[in-house]
Amino acid sequence: MEIKSASFENFRNITRFDFEFDPRMNIIFGKNAQGKTNVIEGIYLFAGGKSFRHAKDADMKKFGEEYTKISVNFSTSERNYDMAINLRPLGRRELLRNGAKVKKLSDFVGTFRAVLFCPSHLSIVQAEPSTRRSFIDGAISQFKPRYLSSLIEYGKVLEQRNALLRSYEDKPEGFDLMYEVLSEKIAVLGGYITAVRNEYLFRVFSHVDALISDMSHGGESVGYEYVTSISGEGELSDEKTNAELYRKKISRMAEKEKIVGTSLVGAHRDDFLIKLSDKEAKIFASQGQQRSIALAMKLAEGEISREECGEYPVFLLDDVLSELDRDRKNYVLSQLFGRQVIITSCDENDFSDIDGGKKIFVDGGVYKYV
Numbered sequence: 001m002e003i004k005s006a007s008f009e010n011f012r013n014i015t016r017f018d019f020e021f022d023p024r025m026n027i028i029f030g031k032n033a034q035g036k037t038n039v040i041e042g043i044y045l046f047a048g049g050k051s052f053r054h055a056k057d058a059d060m061k062k063f064g065e066e067y068t069k070i071s072v073n074f075s076t077s078e079r080n081y082d083m084a085i086n087l088r089p090l091g092r093r094e095l096l097r098n099g100a101k102v103k104k105l106s107d108f109v110g111t112f113r114a115v116l117f118c119p120s121h122l123s124i125v126q127a128e129p130s131t132r133r134s135f136i137d138g139a140i141s142q143f144k145p146r147y148l149s150s151l152i153e154y155g156k157v158l159e160q161r162n163a164l165l166r167s168y169e170d171k172p173e174g175f176d177l178m179y180e181v182l183s184e185k186i187a188v189l190g191g192y193i194t195a196v197r198n199e200y201l202f203r204v205f206s207h208v209d210a211l212i213s214d215m216s217h218g219g220e221s222v223g224y225e226y227v228t229s230i231s232g233e234g235e236l237s238d239e240k241t242n243a244e245l246y247r248k249k250i251s252r253m254a255e256k257e258k259i260v261g262t263s264l265v266g267a268h269r270d271d272f273l274i275k276l277s278d279k280e281a282k283i284f285a286s287q288g289q290q291r292s293i294a295l296a297m298k299l300a301e302g303e304i305s306r307e308e309c310g311e312y313p314v315f316l317l318d319d320v321l322s323e324l325d326r327d328r329k330n331y332v333l334s335q336l337f338g339r340q341v342i343i344t345s346c347d348e349n350d351f352s353d354i355d356g357g358k359k360i361f362v363d364g365g366v367y368k369y370v
């Protein structure tokens, strides 16, 4: 997959710019708060469907402007694509692929694929469970549309269910029927989500283990433990089996849920523990080792994307090189050699080891090829 160009109009601090990308290396540099991450955020919208900075559409619209438009042109080995996102002052955003409107986000996501690597990813080992979940959710969603639509639906059902549980004390009438309906949805959707995550984690960590073994010249190994709210109920398996485990667990926890007023069982509680040479990485791995694991997980994400879709995605590296020591930096660059990369940094010296490609300097939302 190769991104050829991207046009930004009224996105964040960018009034208008048309980027042309090199098939390999693209470097965006400039001082802080000038508009480097903004470019990565805009491009990643096409891959992840939402801002990786958790911004709402209104936050991404340039201050004082009425509309925002971003479009990208890219090619796969099979064909060329034009995709556009229009953020409008009122109502929903408009998604377009080759001129045709796309209604559902889960149909839009997956055509353009990218691996995003930013500084917050470096602390994956220490992060909150929700960060670890979104780390893998963003990756899986790009090659499994059903997964993304299930996640979106799961989020809605969970919100309804939590609202119902909160209101239990005030209005117990009619509670049981609604509780049963929503619990069944949590079990069915959760059974599927957990099955997919289970398989993905297995695949990711086989790559991560191999990469870490390579980085440490065979000295270290990496494993994981997938921790779910049905872990104690039985073996995780296909979606139907998992759904049955969720049903059992939910019925056992029903009384407790009513007391605490929130959903205690489901895929929203999933997490995974990362292990370095059989010990919990959060506690025993050094900061450098934890960063190596994060890096390996990102490289693994690229490998799986290629296994699924036949070619590498675009790699978007926002400000991570300066966070890595020399050995790790060179390792990432060597692993990404020959793939298409868009990389940002404040420090031009970060790129001293990179030959060729395009270099873009940014100052106050104005970009210049140098």
Ligand SMILES: Nc1ncnc2c1ncn2[C@@H]1O[C@H](COP(=O)(O)OP(=O)(O)O)[C@@H](O)[C@H]1O
Binding pocket: 011, 012, 013, 014, 030, 031, 032, 033, 034, 035, 036, 037, 038, 039, 058, 059, 060, 061, 062, 063
């Ligand atoms: N909606 C917006 N409209 C105009 N400017 C914005 C908007 N959102 C953020 N900015 C500006 O964008 C700049 C930050 O851009 P960013 O790409 O994150 O910087 P960096 O170069 O450090 O990565 C800041 O100057 C900020 O004020």
Ligand SMILES: [Mg+2]
Binding pocket: 033, 036, 037, 038, 319
């Ligand atoms: Mg930045």
